[in-house]
Amino acid sequence: MIGENAREIAEMAIESGADQALIVEGEEYKTYNTYLHTHALETLCDKYRPPVLLIGATINGRDVGPRLACRLKTGLTADCTALGIDEESGNVAWTRPAFGGNLMAVILCPDTRPQLGTVRPGVFKKPKRNKGGTGPISVESIQAPGKDLGTQIMELVRTIKEDVPKLEEAEIIVSGGRGLGAPENFSLVRDLAAELGASVGSSRAAVDAGWIPYTHQVGQTGKTVGPKVYIAVGISGAIQHRAGMGSSDTIIAINKDPEAPIFDIADFAIVGDLFEVVPALVQQIRQSRGVTR
């Protein structure tokens, strides 16, 4: 762990099943910096020579991963959704989606070490924490590689107000599209999402129209998600959107156009006016919640 809360997270990791933890602390590691983090990981890899290194495929994880891979002249498999061991060679078998999830590729890195991979967030379930778990936590002291760090984060601007899970980790997502007609109608999507404890997503059309920020965009040029339930409201289901949510467990689509392509992949298809259906759905959920209490 590299960064500000390194010790705290290290303890969490040990309690979740890690055998040992290495932490890199220091004022300079407070915010992410490509040069610093790459150098730190390189130093650790040189010292400990791990055969395998896994990094979370977060925005920063996918920033440092390739930089490190190139520095170590080794292979990196990005955004993996499954991990295994190739029986014959003993190499890690990295499984990752290609072509927006239309194809699953299994990659091996036979000749170089470490074998690097970034792992897609939200795919694997978090292990249970065993509060009493113990294990060694060693502090690694790593100096910055030089004065010039190349990049510097000046400020963070928060645009996501809701305190809900990230799209990639959400179990339920309610997404809105062009069919909503106007930005204020996203309130319908938010209402439904609130009732279900879901995250709010969007098609590209709604983002392009300026109705909702890009961080909510699901699809080929947005986020790829695989929740338990995906509810598409007023989304036609162009293939670029489907590339981003096609692997959801259950897809519910609400659209007044019976020919909408989203219905080709929906498990439950509601052909109707979303302005009638969504409020009715919200009403039903509220009522049923009242009953079960």
Added chain:
Amino acid sequence: MDSYAFITQEQRDFITILRDILDKELAPIITEYDEKNEYPMHVHRTLCEAGFNSVTIPNELGGLGMDMVTYCLIGEEMARYDAGFAFSFNAANGILKAVYTHGTDEQKKYCTDRILNDGAISCTCITEAEAGSDAAAMRTTAVRDGDEYVLNGTKTFISNGGIADMFLVLASTDRSKGAKGISMFIVEKRHGVQAGKHEDKLGIRLSDTSEVIFDDVRIPASNLIGEEGMGFKYVMQFLDTSRPFTMVYAVGLAQRALELSIKYAKVRKTFGQPIIANQGVNFMLADMEAQIQAARQLIFYAARMVDAGIPLGSLSPVIKTFASEMAVRVTEMAVQIHGGYGYCKDYPVEKLYRDAKIFTIFEGTNQIQRMVLSRHLAKRQ
């Protein structure tokens, strides 16, 4: 695109650019603008930026200087998305054709600059409440007063009338001479032109059709095009050459109706099979294709004649009657093939059926066309 065997790669490229823009900018809003009865100005601007308003403007005036065949290929494709939009977008041709043929160099440059550089929308004002087919009976007057003309009158059913910046106006400078007393003028909105009633039409609703009112509108005398009293003749000449190319929009419209019908017929099942397997349906599709192709090739042939400088003569009313009536027949069959769904607004064919009807009425009714055509025939040896 593939229906014209002699299409060049360059022409294909233009159509690809056009499709890209219209797929993203026009296709998603057609239903909305059809309901609102409004012209999507932002799409107009995007197409102008890409150069589509300069296709037939000569090179020396800053345009792309392309031939009529290219113009028709582009026009048909635009109409495949929306015939009303295509018709309105290309309405600038009216005033440009007039000044290029009969105007002074200064007028040519002025009008071209207004359209290319200022992005001005233009329209052609001929029709009046009491002067449609009988255009010579028009009552709008242009009275000479010093070095100005004063225009008074009301034009009706003017395409782009409500949104135009620049107007090509036919007005009478001498009512006693009837047709030979009509002159042609360039008028700017800022001269005091007012838009009147905005028509609530059956179809081509993306095209603005409005009344245009001239109430003591004063224009410089230099805005007269050509000579006094020649206006009617000038207009008849260029309507003759422009009419066929308005019909290319009917072909685009009909083509879309056919494509939708084929798609539907393959998917819709009755009695256990797709309806395209039924001769009652597929014979209709065959008829639609044959008629569309015939109209299209007739128009492209005429385009080649224009490019070669050959007058169209009797071919003009032939194209007008054939293509317009084809569009009405084809869209009617399209609705029939879609059955009940074809009659509902959820499906796009009812709009095409509504859009088609205008083609037998405007640009000279088909009755007038038959009159003109029979006169041509009577003159033949």
Added chain:
Amino acid sequence: MNILVCMKQVPDTTEIKINPETNTLIRAGVPSIVNPFDAYALELAVRLKEKHGGTVTVLSMGPDQAIAALRECLSVGADKAVLVTDRAFGGSDTLATSYILSTCVKKLGGFDLIFTGKQAIGGDTGQVGPEMAEHLNIPQVTCLMDVEVNDGKLEAKREHDKGYEMVECSLPALVSVIKTDYEPRYPSIRSKMAANKAEITAKSWWRS
């Protein structure tokens, strides 16, 4: 400003078909497009050029058919296009690709800023950009949404889970672009005609 945009020609996913028997991509007859993220990158690059002056060069590693994609880039604001091609490049992983492209960058020389798209639809790895930055020993900003250049420094708007970050970066640098607030522009008829006539150099430096 001397700007480089790395572009990859990819199959159009709207037309993707998977062979159900072999479970591989059917490439035959599938139209090719400029990778969508690269199109955003190019638009940002062209806007910077329009504001600060300079040139935008587009570089692509691929087979001869990628020339069509390079022409598309020329029709939307790029000034020069270079294709680097060689049979030996076939089957390259990201490390090899980034090495090849970086070598080209060094040969072409003198770039202030290099743009890449975040990832290529298809491979979806997002690795070539950062790996190039490593080869070239320049700083990188990934997941860029907007960029400005002030006083010889880059000011980048970078994606963040909770919104976005403003990042300052020294030049020369490499950036990878996700999505911008501006849609990539349409070509005009004129720019398309000019692009069709343009000379595109196909380099195979290994041979010369």
